[in-house]
Amino acid sequence: MNNERVLLSIKHLQKYFPIKKKHPFQVKQDYVKANKNVSIDIYEGETLGIVGESGCGKSTLGRTIIQLQKQTGGSSLYYGETIDNFMPKYVKKVYQSLVKVSKSYDKDFKALNILKQNRVDEASSELYRLSKIEFENKYYNTFRLIGGLAAYHDLEEISRILLDEYKALKELSVLKQKYDFEETKLKMRHLDSGVLLKKLEEQINEKEADVKTIKEKVESIKVTLKNDPKFIKYESFKDQGIDLSALTKKEIRYLKKDLQIIFQDPYSSLDPRSKVKDIIGEGLLIHKFFKRKNSEAYNNYVEDIMKKCGLDEAYKNRYPHQFSGGQRQRIGIARALALKPKFVVCDEAVSALDVSIQSQIINLLEDLKKTDNLTYLFITHDLGVVRFISDRIGVMYFGSLVELASAEEIFKNPKHPYTKQLLNAIPAYEDETFKQTIHEITYETSDYEFHYHKTGEADPNWYEVSKGHFVSCKLKQEKDEGGLL
């Protein structure tokens, strides 16, 4: 890992797929619970491996984090852009509804506390767990955005000030976009400055001054609250992450430049009727990195990416079927990396390839990670591959993470019975560097116990057994859960 900066923070991610009703009078809607409640921080520059059996929800997790499919619960906070620069629409909605939300908050808070007190069996504990997720979904973005200001006596005033700030920041971001566009245009004509550029610069300065005045107003309110215990508690929830799950389709499309995916089957994920150069360059035109696909700059850029991914640029006019499996995967990688993303989901990216080609592609992914400062979520059922490539590994079982630790720790010191079963099942001959140890499976320690084998549901507590090593288990003694409650 390069540093400890969180790039994505996944909180209680849930993805349920509705199952088609069996007959028209069926009242209850059933779901495939592909991801039940996944919470995980992904650090900038790391490769986080996700392993688990087929059908446990690995691919769904990868696709849902980048919102290829909309998540049905929880939030996915992204720190690769600042919220001030991006200003998504949900921020405005939160500011508009502050007064209304504050009214329902106390009522919902009390109701949830009653459920917390009344946990007597599995069913009532499950009801509390689900209600807590619902509660957090409803209120967390408000607290993340306004923090300690929630303790101020006049939320109508806060709402007004923050809406002014939203408007000013939005206008500022439009002006900055226009400025960048104008600057690029001038550069193409080998000019340094122009009348419009100067005018935009003045407008940006004015708008920045407006934003500064509003921010000062907010700070002066905060000063009056600084000793209020409620302010201190709520301020600790303040968070600059952009909640991907709350974005509009258009906003997600814009962020796709940062959040990319490489699929398992390089053939079916490439349009067979498009030439390689068009497959790789499509995103560049959609995201307006280049205006025309016939320009020299565009062609040079595509050729460079091809070279970087080990493809001969002379083949740019060929079609996917004219390439081998390994080369097709290189095209998939080139397509994903053309937009200079920050986060890439590699969904079984090498599983369909021969072993010798596998290692070439893995080496390529490793090289690109270094040169382009990428962060990977590496999804695979292959424990040999994941051990080699990952900094940390998360183990999934039936839609939930059951263990998370550094790759070395998972292999040397697994805690969860399911992780141990997976490791025990690796045939020794598959991985010569791995000294096969058979891990003894235990379902209980003095601090916690595992119930997953009895109910098929993972245990709800996410417990840090040693620094950075987490397991899902049932604690014998309840710990403070943190959060809004």
Ligand SMILES: Nc1ncnc2c1ncn2[C@@H]1O[C@H](COP(=O)(O)OP(=O)(O)OP(=O)(O)O)[C@@H](O)[C@H]1O
């Ligand atoms: N679009 C969908 N509609 C309905 N159910 C789905 C959909 N996508 C996935 N599922 C279901 O969600 C569960 C998890 O599937 P997912 O593909 O995420 O698992 P996986 O661990 O990646 O497995 P594999 O390695 O076989 O792809 C499965 O039961 C699957 O049938």
